[in-house]
Amino acid sequence: MDLEDLLSVQPENEDGSEPGKVSPLKTLEPDLKFYSDSIREVATEIMVEGISQYPIFIAHQHEMKIGEPILDKNELNTEWSINASTLEEFQEAGIVLEDKKARFIKTYKNPNEFMCLFVVVPEGANFVFYPYK
Numbered sequence: 001m002d003l004e005d006l007l008s009v010q011p012e013n014e015d016g017s018e019p020g021k022v023s024p025l026k027t028l029e030p031d032l033k034f035y036s037d038s039i040r041e042v043a044t045e046i047m048v049e050g051i052s053q054y055p056i057f058i059a060h061q062h063e064m065k066i067g068e069p070i071l072d073k074n075e076l077n078t079e080w081s082i083n084a085s086t087l088e089e090f091q092e093a094g095i096v097l098e099d100k101k102a103r104f105i106k107t108y109k110n111p112n113e114f115m116c117l118f119v120v121v122p123e124g125a126n127f128v129f130y131p132y133k
Helices: 003-007 023-048 087-094 098-107
Strands: 055-060 068-071 081-086 114-121 122-129
Touching: 023 055, 023 068, 023 081, 023 114, 055 087, 081 087, 087 098
Parallel strands: 055 114
Antiparallel strands: 055 081, 068 081, 114 122
């Protein structure tokens, strides 16, 4: 899935009606605003404790086997759950391949200003950087 697929609003149907599909990021954004302080706190802990300089947060709406659950949509009455992970765990899982590590690090935004999200939707998954509130 391309980043544009996550960010773009679906065009109108030929008859001018709104399509039934809503951009995943549009449904995720209110939860990210709500979760922002908690995600930033966990990211800081991951870096300060020396676990990783590259925290990654998995945004999902179903069970995930990667990362540690930190925010549960069922407990918080939200649409999305968040797991905390790291670049190193993503490498171990084969999501970020060794030959792509340098490129990932180069594009990784300042973790004090942006959360690195791995957004998982039925069509696929992609990395998104979202600013803290």
